Structures are given as C-alpha cells and as structure tokens.
Amino acid sequence: MSNELAAFSNYLASAVEWAGRSVVAVHARPRFSSSGAIWRPGVIVTAEHTIRREDEITVTLPDGSNQPATLAGSDAGTDLAVLKLANPSGEPVKQGAAETRPGHLALSVGRSEDSGVNATMGIVSAVSGSWRTWRGGRLDQYIRLDLTMYPSSSGSLVIDTSGAALGIATSALSRIAGVAIPSSTVNRVLDEILARGHVRRGYLGVGLQPVELPDHQKGLIVLSVEAEGPAAKAGALIGDILVSLGAKTVADTDDVQAALEASGVGKTIEAGVLRGGERKHLTITIGERPRRN
Amino acid sequence: MQGFGEVAESLRRLTVQVLSDGGGRGSGSGSGVIWHSSGLIVTNAHVARSRDPEVKLWDGRQFTGQLLSFDSDRDLAALRISGNGLPAAVAGDSSALRPGELVIASGNPMGFAGALTTGVIHSIGPLPGMGRQGWVRSTVRLAPGNSGGPLANAHGHVIGINTAIVYGLGAAVPAHDVIRFVRETIAQLRGRAEAA
Known part of the structure; x- marks a missing residue:
C-alpha cells in the first residue's frame, strides 16, 4: 500500500x-x-x-x-x-x-x-x-x-x-x-x-516588597540593604520606596529584573525613590548577582 | 490525509479480543492479531492464560480458541480458531524501522473494542533490566487490554505485538520475532502430526 x-x-x-x-x-x-x-x-x-x-x-x-x-x-x-x-x-x-x-x-x-x-x-x-x-x-x-x-x-x-x-x-x-x-x-x-x-545577572543588593502608594501608584519598598552592595554604595536606605529604574516605572520584581537585564552588569542606572514623601534619584552601578552553589 | 482511514480500518479487522479466565487470577482480557487467514492468532503469553480462550472478531463472531504454543520468554502465544478467509496481518520488516516513523496500534484497552492510538517509533533496542532482546518502543498510548494487539506502520503492516508499557512508552515484540515464533509453532505441529 x-x-x-x-x-x-x-x-x-x-x-x-x-x-x-x-x-x-x-x-x-x-x-x-x-x-x-x-x-x-x-x-x-x-x-x-x-x-x-x-x-x-x-x-x-x-x-x-x-x-x-x-x-x-x-x-x-x-x-x-x-x-x-x-x-x-x-x-x-x-x-x-x-x-x-x-x-x-x-x-x-x-x-x-x-x-x-x-x-x-x-x-x-x-x-x-x-x-x-x-x-x-x-x-x-x-x-x-x-x-x-x-x-x-x-x-x-x-x-x-x-x-x-x-x-x-x-x-x-x-x-x-x-x-x-x-x-x-x-x-x-x-x-x-x-x-x-x-x-551574569544584574544585582542591586536590596530586598524589595511591592507596595501600593496612597496615590494608587505602585512601588517597591526597600526592606534590606546589603552592606557595600551596589544600592548601598549609591546611598539607598531601608524604607526607601523604589518607583522607577532608568526611564521606566517599576511595580513589581519582574519590572526590576527586566530593567536590570535591559541595562546590564557594570552599567549605571538612575533609580527613582520616595524617601519621606520626597522624590530622590540615586545613580546605581549595577552589580552582578552572587552565584549560589 | 489519504491512507489513514484505510490503514486504521484494515488494522481493526485483523485485531481480535482474547478472553481467558486466568485460573483464579481474575478474567484476563487482551487483544490478538489474526496472523493467517486460516485462523492462526498471535497474542501475548500473558494474555492467553487458558488452554481454550475465547476469541472475538471485529464483526462480533466469537470462537473458542485452541492454544497451540507459547513462549513465556518472548511473551508470545499462538492460538487456532476454526475460521477461514479471515483478514490476516501482513508482517512488516521490523529490522528496517526508523525512529520518527508513524505507527498505529489497535486493541481493546480497558474493554473498549477496536480502539486506535497513534504515535511514532521512539526507539528500537533492549529494555533496562529485561535482557538483550530487542523491543520496538513507540509513543502510542497503551492501556491494559492492548496487550497482544498489533502495532502497524503507515502501510498497515504489522511491525510488532504490543506487550508492555515501560515508563509510558509502548513496548512491542518486533515482527521478526513473531515470524520466527510462528514458524517454530508450525514446525512443532508438523512434527506432532508426523509422530501421530
């Protein structure tokens, strides 16, 4: 057949x-x-x-x-x-x-x-x-x-x-x-x-938790800062609320990872944060995420 | 696609249901293949668990089979029914199989008569822990009751007897082993006839 x-x-x-x-x-x-x-x-x-x-x-x-x-x-x-x-x-x-x-x-x-x-x-x-x-x-x-x-x-x-x-x-x-x-x-x-x-994956050296802000916008509150980490070196403090990275607003950790990937390890990125109700800008040099074994 | 329906239908017609009460272990129900039009049926040894299993054809006719021979190593059994002019299998060349080839299996899984399943040849070779003998492994979805039924290629030629499910893959005894088994069975019967 x-x-x-x-x-x-x-x-x-x-x-x-x-x-x-x-x-x-x-x-x-x-x-x-x-x-x-x-x-x-x-x-x-x-x-x-x-x-x-x-x-x-x-x-x-x-x-x-x-x-x-x-x-x-x-x-x-x-x-x-x-x-x-x-x-x-x-x-x-x-x-x-x-x-x-x-x-x-x-x-x-x-x-x-x-x-x-x-x-x-x-x-x-x-x-x-x-x-x-x-x-x-x-x-x-x-x-x-x-x-x-x-x-x-x-x-x-x-x-x-x-x-x-x-x-x-x-x-x-x-x-x-x-x-x-x-x-x-x-x-x-x-x-x-x-x-x-x-x-290599980009790294800020902060612990973040998504939060909703009073004006219905979203951001990520800094819960921990690694000593001598990329964000610490740029002056980030516990309690800062991260609202943007580069030109983009960030609402959750996926947004953060996407922004870090778009820039790349070793590059600097402008981070917009709210501190005590005031907007501040930090210039962070993106580090490399430590690798676990 | 031209050809698929014809292949499927011819395969269903040469597939039989084999019913044997397994001597107290519950009634065995499996499948079988009409190997010769004169009524020689091939199935698995683990399906033909009595000396006179019932054999049901695709058209509903039912026969009492006679167990001719079995090989428990290769898990094959041959039965005879008193039919004639039955639609018999054409054996395919199981040594020329290639992974990726389309295959069709027919059988009676979980008591459903004439169920079809399709897939591709996965690989040809030994099964872990089951000696050096070769198996045709395919991606068809088998279930209990498919045992003893045919695995066919795109020409409708029977390339193996579905026997086991191993890590989800259908494992079939290759047709060349079935051909050898049938040849030995016939030789034995001739020997017995001459001795009588």
Whole structure:
C-alpha cells in the first residue's frame, strides 16, 4: 500500500535521522541518561537539571562511541548547560528554523547508549513572547510542546519537520508541559557561558516588597540593604520606596529584573525613590548577582 | 490525509479480543492479531492464560480458541480458531524501522473494542533490566487490554505485538520475532502430526 501517510511517515523518519547526526546521549546523572545537541563544533548543549555531577561526564556520540566531556558552564535560570568535547565529532544542528506557530508539528530527537536515536512527535501548543522561568532566567519565547516527555527526554533536540532546530526540550520549566528552550536563547546563553563560564545577572543588593502608594501608584519598598552592595554604595536606605529604574516605572520584581537585564552588569542606572514623601534619584552601578552553589 | 482511514480500518479487522479466565487470577482480557487467514492468532503469553480462550472478531463472531504454543520468554502465544478467509496481518520488516516513523496500534484497552492510538517509533533496542532482546518502543498510548494487539506502520503492516508499557512508552515484540515464533509453532505441529 503506497499512500500519503507512508510518504509523510518516511519524511518524518528522515528528518529524525538527519537531526540524529547532531544528537548525543549525556551521562551525568544516575539511572536515566539525558540527551544533548551538538550546537557548534565540539560544543554540546543540554538541560542543566539533568547534570547532576561536574566530573566524569561522558557522552555517547552519533557514531556510537563514548567520549568524556567537560562542563563549560551552566545556567539554571534557563535550564541550559554547555559541555565541551576534546575531539569534536558529529554534525552541528541545523539552525534557521522558520518562525514556529501553535499547531506546527514538532519532533524531539534524543539518544541513548543502548538504542541509539529516539524520537517523539507532537505539536507546538502555544507560542508567546519573552518569558521569565520560575528559575529566574528569561527565554526569548515561550514554546510549549504538546508531546510526551519521557524520563530521558530532557535535553533532546526539538526540530520542525524540516529538521531545523526549534530548541532544546526540558520538562523542568513547566509543570503542565514540556517546553522548548528556543534556539535564540540557546545561542545567547551559549555565547555568555563560552565567554565567562556563566550567565551574569544584574544585582542591586536590596530586598524589595511591592507596595501600593496612597496615590494608587505602585512601588517597591526597600526592606534590606546589603552592606557595600551596589544600592548601598549609591546611598539607598531601608524604607526607601523604589518607583522607577532608568526611564521606566517599576511595580513589581519582574519590572526590576527586566530593567536590570535591559541595562546590564557594570552599567549605571538612575533609580527613582520616595524617601519621606520626597522624590530622590540615586545613580546605581549595577552589580552582578552572587552565584549560589 | 489519504491512507489513514484505510490503514486504521484494515488494522481493526485483523485485531481480535482474547478472553481467558486466568485460573483464579481474575478474567484476563487482551487483544490478538489474526496472523493467517486460516485462523492462526498471535497474542501475548500473558494474555492467553487458558488452554481454550475465547476469541472475538471485529464483526462480533466469537470462537473458542485452541492454544497451540507459547513462549513465556518472548511473551508470545499462538492460538487456532476454526475460521477461514479471515483478514490476516501482513508482517512488516521490523529490522528496517526508523525512529520518527508513524505507527498505529489497535486493541481493546480497558474493554473498549477496536480502539486506535497513534504515535511514532521512539526507539528500537533492549529494555533496562529485561535482557538483550530487542523491543520496538513507540509513543502510542497503551492501556491494559492492548496487550497482544498489533502495532502497524503507515502501510498497515504489522511491525510488532504490543506487550508492555515501560515508563509510558509502548513496548512491542518486533515482527521478526513473531515470524520466527510462528514458524517454530508450525514446525512443532508438523512434527506432532508426523509422530501421530
């Protein structure tokens, strides 16, 4: 029986086979391996939450061989980790996927040491703009996947039907569905990690609580100030109410994070505060958020 | 899409319901595949738990089956019913499967007759803790009662017998193992006939 269904089936299998040349198995946690994608020659991207040890990480390459890999850095906020191979092997992923929309087919392509390439298929169920994860990172797009995530699915390469990379699959960023960490975010985070081993996030060194002001405007009251922190150096005091950063008003912590991201570590930013009913301006040099281990 | 309905319908017709009361462990109900038009049915060994299970066809006809052979290692059993000219499976080449291929499973999950589920081939290989034998893993959603039923490719060719659910993935015995099992069953029966 020759039919459209069989032709379509072959087409999907070919896209998976093609993408599989860029997909590795990552052995960095007990029980289940995860997958990763060769994003650039010798550089593998995987889901950060599947990396449970920093030493003795190995990967199973598309040719079936195992090779040690070193952790170049990771970013829990976007759930991305970057591994480097001593001897580059395999093909980097195909970039330049067309804009994805809800309803488009998506395949996630992974690898295991025992069985080689594996695949699941579903649709893109939602796409929206810039999205902050519960882990604090920012994805350029929120791409929700309606495809089943299995125990080793995280870190798999998500492709469209042409085999081009939509992103990296993770089950750790949403409770209700798998999410594709978009390719543009992977590129941005990868550049930062390769440059300095981690992603820098802006930091003021204050504890903030959103409050409503008598004139129905909103702001954030300073509850704590870290000694010698960026805000302390600029003269911030407990009890100040932060109402703007740069040109923008701020009403909650998301606004603060967005303003810090827009400026960047090391840059100065004008902070508008209310102190004793009077408006004041502080010039804060944005620091780098200390990293927890 | 042209082809899908035809494949689904032909698959439903070669899928049977197998009912065997499992000797006190509650009545077993599963699925089976008409492998030969003369009435040879293949199912799982864990589904065919009596010597004479009842076999119900898609059109409602019911037969008392006769257990011909079973292999508990590979979890396969062969039954004979006294039918003729039945719609039989065409076996697909399970050694040529590729991850991402479309698959369709038919069976009787939770007692629903003729339920279909679709997915793709996830991977082909061994299952952890279950020896070196190969399995066809697919993303079809199986439930108890699918056991023994067919997993087919986009041509409608049967590429495996749905047997287990492992971490949410459907695990099927590959068709080439079924072909070998059926060949051995027939050889055994010939041997018995000659000895008689």
